[in-house]
Amino acid sequence: MRPNFLNRTLGLGGVMLVSLALSACGDDQQSSSQQGGGQQKPPVQAEVMDVKAHDVSLTKAYPAQVRSNREVTVMGRVDGVLEARHYREGSMVEKGDKLFTIEPAPYEATVEQNKADLQSAQAEAYRAQRDAERYARLYKQNSVSQQQRDQAQADLRTAQASVAQAKAALDSAQIDLGYTEVNAPVSGMISLSEVNVGNLVQAPEELATITPLDPIEVRFSLPADDAFALRRQRQQGDADVADVAVLTAPDTKSATHDAMQLKGRLDFLGSRVDESTSTVQAEAVFENADQVFLPGQFVRVSLPNVMRYDVYAVPAVAVTEGLKGPQVYVVNGEGKAEARFVSLGEVAGDWQIITEGLNPGDRVIVSGIGTVSAGDAIDAQAFTGKVPEPQNNAGENPSQEPDAQGGEGTQGAARDTKEATGQDGAN
CATH class of the missing domain: 2.40.420.20 (conserved putative lor/sdh protein from methanococcus maripaludis s2 fold)
Structure with missing residues (x-):
């Protein structure tokens, strides 16, 4: 009985093994068929x-700093007590506006004294002129010697020189008197006063600074390749396009507003390459009518038409x-x-x-x-x-x-x- 049972068991196992083998062959054929279909992938x-x-035109951007090349330091040019300040600190002033008054009284007195000295010198010159003319007539009549005539001529020239000296002294005194009124040499925004009213000003002494804000200048460095491209564009007569520049203040960008910008032009392109950085110095000028951008501010300058x-x-x-x-x-x-x-x-x-x-x-x-x-x-x-x-x-x-x-x-x-x-x- 046991051998028959074993034979039947082995027979069933053989059938299962054959079925599994046939199934595996079918899977291999299917997989091979799929792979063969992948090689026939359509275009x-x-x-x-x-x-x-x-x-190709590129937009190139460079870090830069705003400058004002026309900034002026207002100096006190005569000694004296600062009597008055005629402007509001931090305001805009126009060229020629009165800014300060330094006590004028001592300089007015000096002017008056020099006027009197000039009048005295002119009177002496008048007397010397009359003497010289008289001695010239007498010399022709052989009434005076040649030495007396020559002395009269010398006295006249000395008197005339004294008049010239008196005029120069008067002019100098009037210039000093004019310096007691300090006017704005340029238009721009004026700084805080460096000297308080009532203090003694000793020339030369800084009184304030005036910074023109329109236009402003921006200096930056650009790679030598970009400078070469710009020069090539200029030589080809494309300077109007090549020199376009855009100034951007990145810090002014917000969720609802783009960063503030100004449009200007490239004003200067350096003539040599910095050996340590391989860059060329450049400067652009921008109209700043709203006076939003200030000297010293860090910005970015873009050149939107740098050719390759x-x-x-x-x-x-x-x-x-x-x-x-x-x-x-x-x-x-x-x-x-x-x-x-x-x-x-x-x-x-x-x-x-x-x-x-x-x-x-x-x-x-x-x-x-x-x-x-x-x-x-x-x-x-x-x-x-x-x-x-x-x-x-x-x-x-x-x-x-x-x-x-x-x-x-x-x-x-x-x-x-x-x-x-x-x-x-x-x-």
Whole structure:
């Protein structure tokens, strides 16, 4: 009985093993069939652009500090007690406005004394003139000697010199008297008084400072490459565009208001490169009619039209981050996607400048990057994306359409790809 039971058990087990083996074979065939179907993946539709050189305009921003090159220190130029201050501290004053009065009485007395000295010298000169004329007539009549005539002429010249000295002394005294009234040499905002009324002023002594606020000047340093580009634009007669500058105060930005800005022009571009920083000194001038910006304030200066000539640029969304760094997909001669590692330059709006890795005529895939893999067959479509053609206004106008998705380099490209496909776009 036991052998028969064992035989039946072994028979049932053999049948089950054979069934499992057949099932496994079926699964392997199904898996192989699925894999074979993956190799027959249909071509991926994607927009493709041909690589060619463009002139691209960049917006470059630099840290800067506001200055007022016409700031003036008002000085007391004569000694005396400060009798009066004629302005409100911190107010705007106009050129020629009376600011201070230093006691004028001693200087008025000096003027009167010098006037009297001048009158005395003039009287002496009159007497000497009459004597010289008389001795000249007598000499012709042989009534006086030549020595007497010459002495009379010398006395006349001495008297005339005394008149000149008296006039000079009077002029000096009148100038000092004029300095007792201190007027504004320029228009601008005046500071606190450095000397209180009633104190003794001893020349030269600082009394106040006047700072013109319209226009204002901003000095900054820009890289040598940017300075070279600006000079090239100027030489090509494009200075009106190249010299446009925008001043921004970042600290003034709020939830409901953009940062305050002023528009001006590049007024100075240095003639040498700083060897330690490889930068060039520059200065821009801005109209500050509302007098909001003040000297010493830290700001940012933007030059919205710095050109890069004959560069390769692709939409930033076409750039992804591969295992070895930034890459783009190009369509090779077989019509398949091929990863091409590239070196990145600057960003111009929605465009990424490529410095190495692309050649003229390369066909770069610029859409659906998240669905493309190396080796995929590509159904190439004409490039009709919303990213604008790189032109002179690329730096000013990143997108022609309000809803255009523009990236800033590889990070922006990865973000846009992820939003569009739910994938990170990296290999």
